[in-house]
Amino acid sequence: MNEEILISGRMNPHIDPTLGIWGWEIPLYLFLGGLAAGILFFAALYSLLGKEKELPTAVRKATFLVPVILMVGLGALFLDLKNKLYFWQLYTTIRIESPMSWGAWILMLITPLSMAWCLSYWRDLIPNWTWQVKYLEWIEEFVQKYRKAFAWTMIISSVILGIYTGILLSAFNARPLWNTSILGPLFLVSGLSTGAATIMWLSKEKLERSLFSKIDLLLIGIEVFFIIHLFMGFMASNAAQIEAAQLFLGGAYTLPFWGGVVLLGLVVPAILEVMELRGKHIPVAFPAILILVGGLVFRFIMVEAGQISQYLY
Amino acid sequence: MRYAMLIDTKKCVGCSDCVVACQNENRVPIGYCRDWVIEHAKGTFPNVSIELRSERCNHCENSPCVRCCPTGASHYEEGGLVMVDRGACIGCGACVQSCPYNARYSHPDGFVDKCSFCNHRLEEGKNPSCVSVCPTSCMYFGDIDDEQSQLSQLLKNRTWKVLAPEVGTKPQIYYLT
Amino acid sequence: MSKSRRDFIKISALGFGGLVLANPILNTMIGQVQAGEPMDASQFKRVPTYCEVCFWKCAGWVHTDEKGELWKIEGNEDDPHCKGRFCPRGTGGIGMYNDEDRLKSPLMRVEIDGKQTFKEVSWDKAFRFIADKMNQISEEHGPESMALFKHGSGGAHFGKLFKAFGSRNITAPSYAQCRGPREVGFHATFGANINSPEPVDLENTKCLVLIGNHIGENMHNSHVQEMSKAIDKGLKIITVDPRLSTAASKSKHWLPIKPATDIALLLAWMHVLITEKLYDKAYIDQYAYGFEDLEAHVADKTPEWAEKITTIKADVIRETAREMAFNAPATLIHPGRHVTWYGDDTQRLRAMAILNALLGSWGRKGGFYFPETAKVPSFPHPAFPSVSWTWKDYLDGKYALAGSSIANVFVDATHPDNTTDKKIKGWFVVGTNLISTIPDTKRTLEAIDNLDLFVVVDTMPMEITGYADIILPECTYLERYDDIRVSPNREPNIAVRMPAAKPKYLTKPSDWIVRKLADKLKLSSYFNYKSYSEVLDWQLKQMGHSLAEMQEKGVIKFERKHENLYLEEGEEYEFGTPTGMIELYSTDLEMEGFDPLPNYTPHPEPPAGYFRLNYGRAPMHTFGRTANNPNLNELMSENKLWVNPKIAMAAGIVNDQEIWLENQDGIKSEFPIKVRVTERIGMDNVYMVHGFGKSNKKLQRSNGRGISDSQLVTNVMVDPVMGGTGMRGNFVKFIIDKPEREEIS
Ligand SMILES: Nc1nc2c(c(=O)[nH]1)N[C@H]1C(S)=C(S)[C@@H](COP(=O)(O)OP(=O)(O)OC[C@H]3O[C@@H](n4cnc5c(=O)[nH]c(N)nc54)[C@H](O)[C@@H]3O)O[C@H]1N2
Ligand SMILES: Nc1nc2c(c(=O)[nH]1)N[C@H]1C(S)=C(S)[C@@H](COP(=O)(O)OP(=O)(O)OC[C@H]3O[C@@H](n4cnc5c(=O)[nH]c(N)nc54)[C@H](O)[C@@H]3O)O[C@H]1N2
Ligand code: SF4
Ligand code: SF4
Ligand code: SF4
Ligand code: SF4
Numbered sequence A: 001m002n003e004e005i006l007i008s009g010r011m012n013p014h015i016d017p018t019l020g021i022w023g024w025e026i027p028l029y030l031f032l033g034g035l036a037a038g039i040l041f042f043a044a045l046y047s048l049l050g051k052e053k054e055l056p057t058a059v060r061k062a063t064f065l066v067p068v069i070l071m072v073g074l075g076a077l078f079l080d081l082k083n084k085l086y087f088w089q090l091y092t093t094i095r096i097e098s099p100m101s102w103g104a105w106i107l108m109l110i111t112p113l114s115m116a117w118c119l120s121y122w123r124d125l126i127p128n129w130t131w132q133v134k135y136l137e138w139i140e141e142f143v144q145k146y147r148k149a150f151a152w153t154m155i156i157s158s159v160i161l162g163i164y165t166g167i168l169l170s171a172f173n174a175r176p177l178w179n180t181s182i183l184g185p186l187f188l189v190s191g192l193s194t195g196a197a198t199i200m201w202l203s204k205e206k207l208e209r210s211l212f213s214k215i216d217l218l219l220i221g222i223e224v225f226f227i228i229h230l231f232m233g234f235m236a237s238n239a240a241q242i243e244a245a246q247l248f249l250g251g252a253y254t255l256p257f258w259g260g261v262v263l264l265g266l267v268v269p270a271i272l273e274v275m276e277l278r279g280k281h282i283p284v285a286f287p288a289i290l291i292l293v294g295g296l297v298f299r300f301i302m303v304e305a306g307q308i309s310q311y312l313y
Numbered sequence B: 001m002r003y004a005m006l007i008d009t010k011k012c013v014g015c016s017d018c019v020v021a022c023q024n025e026n027r028v029p030i031g032y033c034r035d036w037v038i039e040h041a042k043g044t045f046p047n048v049s050i051e052l053r054s055e056r057c058n059h060c061e062n063s064p065c066v067r068c069c070p071t072g073a074s075h076y077e078e079g080g081l082v083m084v085d086r087g088a089c090i091g092c093g094a095c096v097q098s099c100p101y102n103a104r105y106s107h108p109d110g111f112v113d114k115c116s117f118c119n120h121r122l123e124e125g126k127n128p129s130c131v132s133v134c135p136t137s138c139m140y141f142g143d144i145d146d147e148q149s150q151l152s153q154l155l156k157n158r159t160w161k162v163l164a165p166e167v168g169t170k171p172q173i174y175y176l177t
Numbered sequence C: 001m002s003k004s005r006r007d008f009i010k011i012s013a014l015g016f017g018g019l020v021l022a023n024p025i026l027n028t029m030i031g032q033v034q035a036g037e038p039m040d041a042s043q044f045k046r047v048p049t050y051c052e053v054c055f056w057k058c059a060g061w062v063h064t065d066e067k068g069e070l071w072k073i074e075g076n077e078d079d080p081h082c083k084g085r086f087c088p089r090g091t092g093g094i095g096m097y098n099d100e101d102r103l104k105s106p107l108m109r110v111e112i113d114g115k116q117t118f119k120e121v122s123w124d125k126a127f128r129f130i131a132d133k134m135n136q137i138s139e140e141h142g143p144e145s146m147a148l149f150k151h152g153s154g155g156a157h158f159g160k161l162f163k164a165f166g167s168r169n170i171t172a173p174s175y176a177q178c179r180g181p182r183e184v185g186f187h188a189t190f191g192a193n194i195n196s197p198e199p200v201d202l203e204n205t206k207c208l209v210l211i212g213n214h215i216g217e218n219m220h221n222s223h224v225q226e227m228s229k230a231i232d233k234g235l236k237i238i239t240v241d242p243r244l245s246t247a248a249s250k251s252k253h254w255l256p257i258k259p260a261t262d263i264a265l266l267l268a269w270m271h272v273l274i275t276e277k278l279y280d281k282a283y284i285d286q287y288a289y290g291f292e293d294l295e296a297h298v299a300d301k302t303p304e305w306a307e308k309i310t311t312i313k314a315d316v317i318r319e320t321a322r323e324m325a326f327n328a329p330a331t332l333i334h335p336g337r338h339v340t341w342y343g344d345d346t347q348r349l350r351a352m353a354i355l356n357a358l359l360g361s362w363g364r365k366g367g368f369y370f371p372e373t374a375k376v377p378s379f380p381h382p383a384f385p386s387v388s389w390t391w392k393d394y395l396d397g398k399y400a401l402a403g404s405s406i407a408n409v410f411v412d413a414t415h416p417d418n419t420t421d422k423k424i425k426g427w428f429v430v431g432t433n434l435i436s437t438i439p440d441t442k443r444t445l446e447a448i449d450n451l452d453l454f455v456v457v458d459t460m461p462m463e464i465t466g467y468a469d470i471i472l473p474e475c476t477y478l479e480r481y482d483d484i485r486v487s488p489n490r491e492p493n494i495a496v497r498m499p500a501a502k503p504k505y506l507t508k509p510s511d512w513i514v515r516k517l518a519d520k521l522k523l524s525s526y527f528n529y530k531s532y533s534e535v536l537d538w539q540l541k542q543m544g545h546s547l548a549e550m551q552e553k554g555v556i557k558f559e560r561k562h563e564n565l566y567l568e569e570g571e572e573y574e575f576g577t578p579t580g581m582i583e584l585y586s587t588d589l590e591m592e593g594f595d596p597l598p599n600y601t602p603h604p605e606p607p608a609g610y611f612r613l614n615y616g617r618a619p620m621h622t623f624g625r626t627a628n629n630p631n632l633n634e635l636m637s638e639n640k641l642w643v644n645p646k647i648a649m650a651a652g653i654v655n656d657q658e659i660w661l662e663n664q665d666g667i668k669s670e671f672p673i674k675v676r677v678t679e680r681i682g683m684d685n686v687y688m689v690h691g692f693g694k695s696n697k698k699l700q701r702s703n704g705r706g707i708s709d710s711q712l713v714t715n716v717m718v719d720p721v722m723g724g725t726g727m728r729g730n731f732v733k734f735i736i737d738k739p740e741r742e743e744i745s
């Protein structure tokens, strides 16, 4: 028998008996970050490809959600801070090695960017709008003038934001479950897929919907591939990671992960979309909601299980 | 100079004096602690062995908690001490996640706290509180760069280990086995 | 159940603390400092003390911060008891002061609407009540009918009061419940008591033999330190214990003996030492009496014989005996301390003493040194009145070898079944929680019910307080002066205790309580001083020192005046035994009609389905007194039941499952206990730490956490030689489902 026990009674809140320093705030923040990145990515991409007219939801409409999503995300991050009044300390320094730091900065960059982007399409929404404040008009003109450059910046920063949501976790070597470089691309793809799902859901255009349905199918395929890779990587790694993977392979997270995330969040929507593409009538909200909820649950599970996984010594 | 701690598991009796002493010395609130003691029993009766380990922040040389900190609150100090600047800490918990030893906790006043190697005592030329209280004198504190220190000598002459070396943190608490 | 005159009062309607909390000044004193940065120690003050968390009495410093709040306690570097390092309990002593569940004001038992409860009363009213009752008892039965149970420093003050009042019936549980058999066993052999701290030369020991003595869990400070030092120098440890104690885990040889069979092992070791001529012949020839008798006595006690009894392999017995002989005389068979186990304890301790003698370790480096004690003059007072009887007269020749009073005998003398004319009618209990201290609680409660007066002086609302007529709240040791500490050691030394903070709430030090009560009893002439500091200063000045000096130093060591630390080679030496020699064959025991040479007698085994109830210490707690201490409770808030995995498997119980225990007499544990499934214990016993399962709800942190071993110790095997209460002959079985029981109100 192998018995390892704490005999000094340590019970530091949120640390013992298992780590739980991050509650709901960080996973929500990661989900919203990924979602925002996804929407912005497609908006910028199709703007660059000159599909503004064909894909109005992707390029314009959906992006109006982004500032809200980002604000809520930042709000969640703020709530996570235990020393809230000191939050400004995040912006007194840039620490390249700290994903938390560049996450804060990238959000600082991308939030105004997304706002400006929306601003430039504001009159599409409300045609006879007049700006009360002069410089808003100026921004509008500025974005319209340099739309290409803007789109490029947004593509790059949204990819960084998307990857960042994964890197934030994978930077923590201390948590065997997170200690894998696949998390960055995986979270990026998952973020893109939730973005695509949102666009698909909001879109009224048949063409746009079927395009994003196909995009989603592709992304789901990549995601499944990454997930399989993730677990193959764990099983080929050290004892701590094998044990971490066990959480999903028979352990406490088996059902929520394989049932909730993979089946309901990936496979079922994929099937629904294939059926839709084959001409069956499926309300578009179905696959979209499944993908979004799946993406959210995925982040909750990864954050929670990751905190439980630890090195043994 | 490089501060390090050495703990002789062959002498530790698991009394947890190191924990109470730290609590008083550093005013760690009731319900929290900066150090703790692990008992690891192996074997089958009557062939059983136990290892007793007093654990705390390892003041890692390659410290992920410093790297992860977005504000620079977690930082290195002279002698390799890993310290938290309470005034710069936003309590984001990144460093807590980054520590493979679960050595940090969130202080009720908002900042993250952990073992400081009692730097306020080091300044006075004293040993850390846990080291100076330990009834079995199984803890040694000193400069690992100084070949003549008792710590270096013991490392040379005895077998030892560090915790979770595979994570690559280069921990600076050594356990004589 | 018939209604008792003294129902146990768990919580009182009138509340502890109502009066206190209404007082704003007191209220501000209740708060506790927390958090904040560690501060610059240079502006802080330090006050000397000696620790009261156990009876090792380590001297140290209480540090206070700039606000005068207690900050920390550290050992005094000059103190031989602690060598600058306190044990976890001493370090956590701060929690004794901070514990918000402390007794806060004097309480008196009253009956309201037929229900007994405690009411806060003024000190003056409490004293008047007590003095009246004491005088009444004195008139009816004589002052001797007042008895004092004490443990710890406060007891000394009350001892003086009792002597002045006319009673010498003073006792402590540290003899018949603890080390009594050891004192008698070693005195019979070497003509000297062991006392406290034990004069074991551990730091120089090369081979240490622990018979169930679990140093490291038993946290007696300097011994733990010296053992560790000796480990650095290559100490070989042989531990005899049915459980892998911490010390056993550090041992070269761990002998997981079948409980209650130690005497057989000890006899077999003697057999090997003698038959293989490994004993210290010169030493035995010069100093010992009765070697031939011993030789004949152990001739048939072969290791093979012992193996069948103890389950320890014969070759292991031989090998360990040789290890002991190889390192002799620096081989120490540690006398242990809590040795009241199976009723034949004096004989087991005799066997341990004899083994030491064969190895020549008494008076030898690495064995036992000759300690010396500083002489402190006593403060002048009128001669105490003579008494017409004491507990000895009550015993009428029984337990004649007992060197100290036997606490359980005081219970007997109080019990309604006492038919002699020497009856005890009033108790003071100062600093001892008799309910969990003296086994067979039922009998203790019957005795309590037969009292005319029952006063408890304590710091905490422990079980015993629930039965008192009057509870007097003493302040903690951190808030008071006490007697100068004088204890035997390598170097004679003294230490002082001074208050580091004002007494919290309405609590008072024992010396104040005693003086005020003496006023009421018209005995003030015995206490002719205004503050105890006067007494201390007077005593210190007689010795050429002063209280002011002690405030700076805390401890003073003196030159040895008498014999050497060890025997010189071939030195003539007269031992304090009747023959003046080391008595391998005890003439004292023979005269009292007991075995002059120790014999092994088999003890009952647990019946099927039952396990022997084993108990001991945890390093971070002292008995039950620290269970509620905020700092120490945090380290260990409950005891767990150690169960071997095979037993657990068979019983279908798992780690951390809560179960109840029932003993051989059908007594069930009041609370459940969590199981710790561990390979550290064998199949024939289960183990728990003593001191948990607090039944008083006022102890908020510890009430109902874990269980009390004492409750289950109902089979008491009394040592016929000295009256000690053997407590390890109890058997328990597991109860999985919560047992039905009558509600105790
Ligand atoms: N079942 C069982 N019984 C045992 C033992 C065992 O292991 N198991 N051990 C035995 C041994 S070895 C011994 S020595 C005895 C010890 O027996 P006790 O000395 O009775 O031990 P405690 O339970 O600590 O009780 C001490 C009491 O003193 C109080 N107290 C603490 N400090 C002060 C103070 O400064 N002033 C006053 N007035 N009171 C104070 C505490 O609150 C507590 O109520 O128990 C013996 N009985
Ligand atoms: N931390 C701490 N330290 C203390 C105290 C405390 O309360 N807390 N109390 C102090 C006091 S007053 C005393 S008296 C001492 C007591 O300390 P010790 O004298 O060391 O304690 P015991 O209770 O006699 O011994 C307990 C050990 O005996 C073993 N044992 C049980 N049955 C048998 C048996 O049949 N044979 C053998 N060989 N071993 C057996 C148990 O498994 C356990 O390991 O501790 C002192 N030190
Ligand atoms: S104080 Fe020393 S002996 Fe006690 S647990 Fe800590 S390291 Fe071990
Ligand atoms: S032990 Fe943890 S907190 Fe301490 S330096 Fe290493 S990673 Fe940082
Ligand atoms: S909690 Fe404080 S110390 Fe830790 S990473 Fe965040 S800001 Fe840095
Ligand atoms: S070095 Fe100081 S801060 Fe660190 S565990 Fe020891 S006493 Fe606590």
Ligand code: SF4
Binding pocket: C051, C052, C053, C054, C055, C056, C057, C058, C082, C086, C087, C088, C089, C090, C091, C219, C220, C221, C622
């Ligand atoms: S051994 Fe520990 S509890 Fe006992 S007197 Fe010394 S410091 Fe206090």
Ligand SMILES: [Mo]
Binding pocket: C174, C177, C178, C179, C337, C338
């Ligand atoms: Mo004792």
